[in-house]
Amino acid sequence: MSVNEATGTRPRNEAVPGAEPIIVVDNVSKSFGPLQVLHGVSLTIERGTMVAIVGRSGSGKSTLLRCMNALEEINGGTIEVCGNKVSMGDRPSVKRLRTDVGMVFQSYNLFPHLTVLRNITLALTVVQKKSRAEAEAIAQKVLAMVGLADKAEAYPEQLSGGQAQRVAIARSLALSPKVLLFDEVTSALDPELTGEVLKVMEDLAREGMTMVLVTHEMAFARRLADVVVFMHQGKVWEAGPPAEIFADPKTPELRQFLSSGL
Amino acid sequence: MITFSSTHLIYLIEAARWTLLLSVLAFIGGGIVGLALALGRVSQIRWLRWVSSAYIQIIQGTPLLVVLFLAYFGLSILGLDIPPIVAAGLSLTLYTSAFLGEIWRGCILSVPKTQWEASNCIGLNRLQQYRYVILPQAARIAIPPTVGFMVQIIKNTSITSIIGFVELARAGQIVNNSTFEPFITFVFVAMIYFAMCYPLSLASRHFERKLNVGK
Numbered sequence: 487m488s489v490n491e492a493t494g495t496r497p498r499n500e501a502v503p504g505a506e507p508i509i510v511v512d513n514v515s516k517s518f519g520p521l522q523v524l525h526g527v528s529l530t531i532e533r534g535t536m537v538a539i540v541g542r543s544g545s546g547k548s549t550l551l552r553c554m555n556a557l558e559e560i561n562g563g564t565i566e567v568c569g570n571k572v573s574m575g576d577r578p579s580v581k582r583l584r585t586d587v588g589m590v591f592q593s594y595n596l597f598p599h600l601t602v603l604r605n606i607t608l609a610l611t612v613v614q615k616k617s618r619a620e621a622e623a624i625a626q627k628v629l630a631m632v633g634l635a636d637k638a639e640a641y642p643e644q645l646s647g648g649q650a651q652r653v654a655i656a657r658s659l660a661l662s663p664k665v666l667l668f669d670e671v672t673s674a675l676d677p678e679l680t681g682e683v684l685k686v687m688e689d690l691a692r693e694g695m696t697m698v699l700v701t702h703e704m705a706f707a708r709r710l711a712d713v714v715v716f717m718h719q720g721k722v723w724e725a726g727p728p729a730e731i732f733a734d735p736k737t738p739e740l741r742q743f744l745s746s747g748l
Numbered sequence: 749m750i751t752f753s754s755t756h757l758i759y760l761i762e763a764a765r766w767t768l769l770l771s772v773l774a775f776i777g778g779g780i781v782g783l784a785l786a787l788g789r790v791s792q793i794r795w796l797r798w799v800s801s802a803y804i805q806i807i808q809g810t811p812l813l814v815v816l817f818l819a820y821f822g823l824s825i826l827g828l829d830i831p832p833i834v835a836a837g838l839s840l841t842l843y844t845s846a847f848l849g850e851i852w853r854g855c856i857l858s859v860p861k862t863q864w865e866a867s868n869c870i871g872l873n874r875l876q877q878y879r880y881v882i883l884p885q886a887a888r889i890a891i892p893p894t895v896g897f898m899v900q901i902i903k904n905t906s907i908t909s910i911i912g913f914v915e916l917a918r919a920g921q922i923v924n925n926s927t928f929e930p931f932i933t934f935v936f937v938a939m940i941y942f943a944m945c946y947p948l949s950l951a952s953r954h955f956e957r958k959l960n961v962g963k
């Protein structure tokens with residue numbers, strides 16, 4: 487995909503043919519009891535790209551993201567992340583997945599009983615067995631990246647929503663993941679706080695982090711995503727560069743979604 | 749006629765040591781088994797859930813008095829001659845653990861599911877999730893109901909008098925039998941019970957404040 491100054495897509499990591507796929511979703515289906523949420527979803531995400539998954543509530547986009555991270559068991563098809571087949575029941579595979587993939591949630595999910603610093607160092611010391619000093623150095627570094635170096639000793643309840651979400655991003659970053667998943671990370675924030683979180687995500691994208699986000703921030707997706715995926719009724723309805731998706735929707739469903747003012 | 753004197757008071761206080769000892773036995777034994785039961789109840793392993801649940805149902809549905817009789821008289825009929833303190837300790841442990849197990853299960857379940865997910869996503873295994881994320885938060889929620897139940901236990905130890913313990917309530921009865929001054933005797937008994945229970949409430953408030961960091 488070439489840079490399109492007219493539509494404002496960013497000049498970075500142009501997806502070249504034969505680029506390295508990092509997540510391969512193949513014909514995945516998922517049901518919750520009698521309710522089938524994903525109907526044969528296939529999607530390939532390449533290293534160093536930002537993929538924005540958009541769609542109405544109930545279209546299965548968050549479920550797809552959770553399946554990629556083994557938070558939900560899939561009922562059919564396969565998901566490969568960094569060459570590793572994702573399966574909730576397969577402990578070594580999940581363990582590998584956890585070192586490759588970081589996830590940020592809509593409700594931040596910081597640990598309320600721990601300081602910001604400890605939220606970040608917990609996995610570094612407990613899982614990665616790093617020394618306390620080493621872990622704290624990493625924590626300070628990622629906190630500085632999200633602009634919260636002065637909040638290390640604060641507790642999550644003392645933070646604003648935007649700050650909490652940036653700490654959550656820092657917590658994921660500290661573990662140096664290869665992919666970051668963002669599940670509607672700005673949906674609980676007011677517009678002003680949304681901006682500070684999107685800024686951090688933009689910085690990450692520019693540094694070449696592979697990012698998959700489920701989002702309602704259309705302007706952000708349009709400006710920064712390499713690929714926009716429109717999901718509808720549990721299927722990938724349309725996918726492509728933002729310029730095509732936004733300017734030239736192929737299906738009436740996407741056209742209607744875009745015109746609904748989201 | 750004998751009147752209530754300092755000798756009687758000292759006798760009551762000495763008897764209160766049994767109350768205290770039995771309560772401590774109940775807390776320690778019941779606390780350890782109760783935590784195991786709580787974890788068993790929320791385990792991913794089906795038979796563990798089933799066993800813990802059955803244990804809790806059976807003990808909760810049986811009066812402490814009957815458990816005590818079974819432990820003391822029942823086991824001796826089976827040829828196990830166990831001393832009263834063991835029978836009492838065992839019964840109180842069974843009883844306390846069933847209730848604490850159920851209280852603590854509720855506290856564990858009240859930690860939001862998203863805390864499990866977030867800690868899972870950063871790579872913590874189940875044991876680490878409990879140790880660093882879930883139990884510290886559950887403990888904060890658990891303090892008030894746990895202290896409330898401990899206070900009940902202190903008072904419930906009086907039931908062990910039926911297998912021969914002269915603990916505080918029984919001692920009060922004995923003093924009253926010799927002095928015929930029920931009012932003053934039982935006011936002192938009540939005051940000693942209060943002196944044992946009130947510090948628990950104070951400690952509870954202290955811990956709640958201490959654990960409510962960041963609020």
